[in-house]
Amino acid sequence: MATRPLRADAARNRAKLLAAAVDVFGEQGLDAALEHIARRAQVSIGTLYAHFPTRQVLIDSIFPSRLAVLDDIGAAALAAPDPWRGFADFVEGTVALQAQDHGLNDAIARRLVPSEEATSACGRGMGHAERIIQRAKDAGVLRADFELADLVTLTWAMSQVIRESVDTEPDRWRRFLRFYLDGLRTAG
C-alpha cells in the first residue's frame, strides 16, 4: 500500500480537482456532472478519471475531511456547562453545517458515503453525539426515549427543508428545528 509520491503536475491536478469537486458538489449536489468538475478544474475528463475512477471515490476523497468539523462541534458541546445547551448547540451546529453545502447535505440525506474513512469520521462524531445525548438525559432535560437514531432521522428531515428553503428563506430551517427541539426538552 506504499503509494509512491505523485509527480508534481499530477499532485497539482489532483488538488485542483478536489477543490473543483467541493465547489461543484456544493452548488449542485452530488449528482453534478463529472465533466463540469473537470472543466472547473481546467483539466480534461480523462484526467479526472485517472485520479478518481469512480464518482464514489471522488466523494469519499472529499467529505471525510469536511465532516471533521463535527468533532469540534461535538467537543464544544460536551464542554458546555449546561447539558441542554450543549445538546441543542450540537444539533443546531450539525444542521447549520448541512445548510452550508448542498453536496454535504446530499451526502448526509442519502445513505451513501459508506467509505471507511467516512464511517470512522462519522464514528467519532457519533461517539460525541452519544455522550451528548446521554449527558442531557442524565440531567433530565432531554426526553428519556430520545436516541441516536432520532438524530439521524432529524438530519434526513432537515435536509429536505434546507433544500427547499435555504436559498430563499435562509432561516426557515431554524424555526422548524426550534419547534422540534422544544418538544424534546423536559423540565429537568
Add this chain to the structure above:
Amino acid sequence: MATRPLRADAARNRAKLLAAAVDVFGEQGLDAALEHIARRAQVSIGTLYAHFPTRQVLIDSIFPSRLAVLDDIGAAALAAPDPWRGFADFVEGTVALQAQDHGLNDAIARRLVPSEEATSACGRGMGHAERIIQRAKDAGVLRADFELADLVTLTWAMSQVIRESVDTEPDRWRRFLRFYLDGLRTAG
C-alpha cells in the same frame, strides 16, 4: 373550450396512460421516464405525447384527484370533538398519504404541481388546515405561534424521512412525527 368527446380508443388509451402514470410515478417518483409509462400502458410513446404534451400536463391530470382525499381528512379532523385530536389526526393523515405514494411525496416535497386545479384542490385542503389550526390554538392546546407555513415545512421534512425509511422501516416517520407533535402541544 367545448372539448368534443374522445374517440373510444382514445379514451381507453388515455385511461390506461393515467393508470400507468399513477403506478410508475408512485414507484419511481416524478422523474420517471415517460417512456416507461408509455410501455406500462402498452401504448406508444407518440400516443403518450398526443394526450399529454408535457410531463407537467400529465402530472396535473393525476394529482389533483389524489389530493382530494385531503378534503375528507380535513373534514373528519374538524368533526373530531377534541381539537388537539383533530389537529394531530389531520397532520398524521396528511403524512400517511405522502408515505403511500412516492410520486405524491415528490409532488408535495418539491414545489411543483402549480396547476390551477392543484392549487384549488390544495386551496380547499389548506382552508381546512387553517381552521383546524385555529381551533386548536383557540382551545389553547397548540402553541400560539404555529402557522400554516409550519405545516408546509413539516411536509417537506417528512418527505425525506419517508424517502429514506418507508421501504425498510415503515413506522420510522411516525416516531419522528410524534416527537414533533409532542413539542407543539400546550397544556390547554
Add this chain to the structure above:
DNA sequence: GGCTAATTCGAGGGTGTCCTCGACTTGTGG
C-alpha cells in the same frame, strides 16, 4: 362497405452524461 378525420405508431434526430483508450506530452532520475 367505404370514406374521412381522428388516432396511433415508432424510427430517428437531438442532448447530456458516462467512461475508455490510444496517441501525445512532460516531469524526473540517471
Add this chain to the structure above:
DNA sequence: CCACAAGTCGAGGACACCCTCGAATTAGCC
C-alpha cells in the same frame, strides 16, 4: 540532456431520455 515512465488529453462509442413527424391504422358516420 535524454529516455522512459508517468501523466494528460479529448474524440468517440454507449446509453438513456427527450420529443417530433410523416406514414399507417382505425373508429364512426353516411
